[in-house]
Amino acid sequence: MFSRRFFLSSIGCIPFSSALSQVISDKKLNYGSKVVDGILQYDMVAKNGYREIVNGVKSQVIEYHISGQPKNMPFPVIRAKVNQKIRIVVKNEMDKTTTVHWHGIRIDNKMDGVPYLTQEPIKSGETYVYEFVCPDAGTFWFHSHQNSLEQMSRGQVGVLIVEEEDINNPAIKQFSADAVWVAKDYYIDDKGELTNCTTKKTAMTSGAFGMQKRVNGKEKSILRAPAGSWVRVRLLNCDNTRLMNISAYDEQDNKVEAFVIAIEGNPLKKYKLLNRDDLTPGQRLEIAIKVPKSGFVAIKNVFQKNPYILGVVMSNGDSVNEKALLPLPMGKIPEPDLKNAKRLRFIFLASSASMGRFWSINGKSMVEHSSPEDHKLTHNSLSCTKGMKNEDMPIKMNNQKMAEPLAVLEKNKSYIFYIQNGTPHTHPVHLHGFSFKVLKSNRYKINPYYTDTYPLKPDERVQIAFLADNVGCWMFHCHIMEHSSTGMMGYIKVI
Ligand code: C2O
Ligand code: CU
Numbered sequence: 285m286f287s288r289r290f291f292l293s294s295i296g297c298i299p300f301s302s303a304l305s306q307v308i309s310d311k312k313l314n315y316g317s318k319v320v321d322g323i324l325q326y327d328m329v330a331k332n333g334y335r336e337i338v339n340g341v342k343s344q345v346i347e348y349h350i351s352g353q354p355k356n357m358p359f360p361v362i363r364a365k366v367n368q369k370i371r372i373v374v375k376n377e378m379d380k381t382t383t384v385h386w387h388g389i390r391i392d393n394k395m396d397g398v399p400y401l402t403q404e405p406i407k408s409g410e411t412y413v414y415e416f417v418c419p420d421a422g423t424f425w426f427h428s429h430q431n432s433l434e435q436m437s438r439g440q441v442g443v444l445i446v447e448e449e450d451i452n453n454p455a456i457k458q459f460s461a462d463a464v465w466v467a468k469d470y471y472i473d474d475k476g477e478l479t480n481c482t483t484k485k486t487a488m489t490s491g492a493f494g495m496q497k498r499v500n501g502k503e504k505s506i507l508r509a510p511a512g513s514w515v516r517v518r519l520l521n522c523d524n525t526r527l528m529n530i531s532a533y534d535e536q537d538n539k540v541e542a543f544v545i546a547i548e549g550n551p552l553k554k555y556k557l558l559n560r561d562d563l564t565p566g567q568r569l570e571i572a573i574k575v576p577k578s579g580f581v582a583i584k585n586v587f588q589k590n591p592y593i594l595g596v597v598m599s600n601g602d603s604v605n606e607k608a609l610l611p612l613p614m615g616k617i618p619e620p621d622l623k624n625a626k627r628l629r630f631i632f633l634a635s636s637a638s639m640g641r642f643w644s645i646n647g648k649s650m651v652e653h654s655s656p657e658d659h660k661l662t663h664n665s666l667s668c669t670k671g672m673k674n675e676d677m678p679i680k681m682n683n684q685k686m687a688e689p690l691a692v693l694e695k696n697k698s699y700i701f702y703i704q705n706g707t708p709h710t711h712p713v714h715l716h717g718f719s720f721k722v723l724k725s726n727r728y729k730i731n732p733y734y735t736d737t738y739p740l741k742p743d744e745r746v747q748i749a750f751l752a753d754n755v756g757c758w759m760f761h762c763h764i765m766e767h768s769s770t771g772m773m774g775y776i777k778v779i
Contacts, residue, residue: 314363316352323371323415326362327351330384330406330428330440331377337496341476346378346428346438358501359522360442361464366421366449372414374406378435381405381655384414385429385716386444387566388549388736390617391416393756396716399430400653400686401757401775407655420615420719421448422549423464423518423568429759431658433524433769437471437481437494441522446549448613455610460513460575465505465595467563467585468522469494481524487766488634488642490709491525497592505595511577511603516545518570519583519594521563524765527710527739528563528585530571530594535579542581543609546570550719550734551612560586564712566737566763572609573597617719617734620698620749628691628699632713632740632762632772633706641771643707645760649771650687689777690760693752700749705740711772712763713738720750737763752778 317324328350334342335358350360364370376382383405385397395416399405406412418424424444428435443464448456471481471494479495486492499505509515521528532542543555548568555572563569563585573581580598584591635641641649693699700723705711719734724747740746761773 315354315361316350317363320371323369324364325371325373326360327373327375328360328442329375329377330382330435335439335501337470337472337498337501338474338476343470343472343476344438344478345470346435346440348440348442358439359466359468362426362442362444363447364418364444365447367417367419369415369417373411374414375411376406376408379408380431380435380658381407382428382435383412383430384426386414386416386424386426387714388422388424388568388719389416389444390419390717390719390754393717393754393758396756396758397426397429398716398757398759399655401759405430405655407657418444418446420549420617421446422546422551422615423520423570424549425520425522425568427522430652430654432652433482433765436522436765437524439468439470441466441468443518443520445518450613453613455612458514458607458610459516459572460604461507461509461515463505463507463515463517463595464520465499465517465583466520466522467499467526467528467594469498469526470496472496482766482769487770491764491766493525494523497526499594504593507595507597508600509575509597511575511599512606513575513604514572514607514609515575515597516570516572517583517595517597518568519563520568521565523565525565527565527587529560529587530558530563530569531560531584531586532558532571532573533582533584534576535582540576540581542571542573542583544569545572545612547733548719548735548737549615550617551614552733553611553614555609555611562739564710564737564739564763565765566712566714567735567739570612574606575599577603615719615734617721618751618753620700620721620751622698622700622723622749625698625700625749627702629702629704630690630760631704631706632711635771643762643767643770643772645772645774646690648687648690648774650773650775651771652769652773653686687774689757690774691776693776693778695755695778696751696753698749698751700747702745702747703738703740704745705743708742710742711740711767713740713760714763715758715760715776717754717756717758718750718752720748723747723749754778
């Protein structure tokens with residue numbers, strides 16, 4: 285059993301990210317932002333660097349950094365207001381090309397960050413300007429969408445918090461703290477040496493795991509706030525591979541009540557009890573936790589046989605009067621017209637094609653589009669495919685071989701996607717540019733809700749619906765990076 289003494293004695297030797305999580309949580313400060321030509325701007329570099337992930341050694345990482353944000357943050361946090369235009373000026377200081385994708389934002393297609401499909405890659409040394417409006421309040425993130433298996437496995441992710449319009453709304457003001465906890469493991473061994481983020485075998489199964497499990501770059505996060513108050517924890521799974529189920533426990537390892545208030549940035553009409561909730565790669569859970577008078581509430585990943593703590597919430601010594609939890613104000617996702625919706629089928633399968641294409645959607649295996657110059661650089665020191673034979677490598681294609689869309693949709697028509705998993709693995713299914721409504725599954729009774737990433741379980745069949753109100757080419761793929769980069773990827777085109 286997990287005793288309080290064990291927990292406290294472990295504080296001494298485990299690097300907690302207390303001060304750091306306070307910085308990341310401080311919602312009053314838009315660290316690093318400035319206003320240029322009337323637009324909130326962040327200057328960001330994408331670069332190789334070093335970070336202490338295991339004690340006493342600096343390991344190689346690939347990260348984003350926003351000027352003006354503390355260097356000890358393993359990822360940047362961008363804050364914007366709903367319906368506010370923001371500008372992110374990205375400088376590529378790496379030797380490979382890259383793009384930045386803004387996961388979950390219902391964005392203008394030109395700003396979606398997919399190489400060749402929506403933009404030219406950002407070459408080494410070049411700068412690219414992203415400028416867009418965030419139409420929904422909530423928890424979003426961003427990551428590399430080119431050479432992404434490698435760049436993301438080494439750390440290249442960031443958080444995008446979109447704040448609600450009315451910060452005086454009691455449902456927003458009710459939280460005494462607003463924390464960001466990013467679960468992201470590192471492909472680093474106990475000596476600090478890089479390990480592979482893919483092999484042929486892992487790409488064909490559940491994917492490779494990073495040996496160092498981390499939250500905000502540390503082993504755990506800790507949040508302190510007045511006893512009796514509600515805190516808002518934004519928990520993001522920015523990992524390449526790891527499937528999670530999230531529950532809350534006290535220090536005696538008894539389950540305690542905590543509530544899911546939003547999924548993938550979309551507030552729930554009625555908050556729900558946190559109980560083994562899915563948090564697969566790409567997903568975000570916003571959790572309301574009441575700060576206990578004594579002891580702590582531990583948020584754990586209970587997916588595996590050996591659950592482990594991602595972060596804890598405890599009192600900072602103060603206490604306040606307890607109040608009932610209020611649900612967040614609802615978002616404004618357009619409602620699909622289910623009666624007149626067109627139905628389309630998508631089946632996620634293993635691929636019979638060889639040459640590094642292990643997965644498919646509707647029998648097609650799109651793979652990453654890459655710049656010709658990147659092909660020459662594949663086995664550099666940061667490569668996560670060292671020692672792999674060429675034919676087993678995640679295939680990359682360049683401009684000339686752009687795949688056909690999986691489906692062409694008509695603007696402002698509603699669609700129901702019938703999605704089927706024909707594999708024994710879980711696939712977090714992500715659609716760019718839309719929040720879709722989950723209607724039905726053959727596995728559970730669904731209380732319809734909006735999301736941008738659905739954790740499709742083995743042999744599951746699910747129905748999702750959305751209004752195709754945004755024109756462009758939108759990626760549709762599994763968010764286990766080894767699956768998407770070996771064929772479980774495609775796109776739809778809205779015209
Ligand atoms: Cu976060 Cu194309 O994905
Ligand atoms: Cu998958």
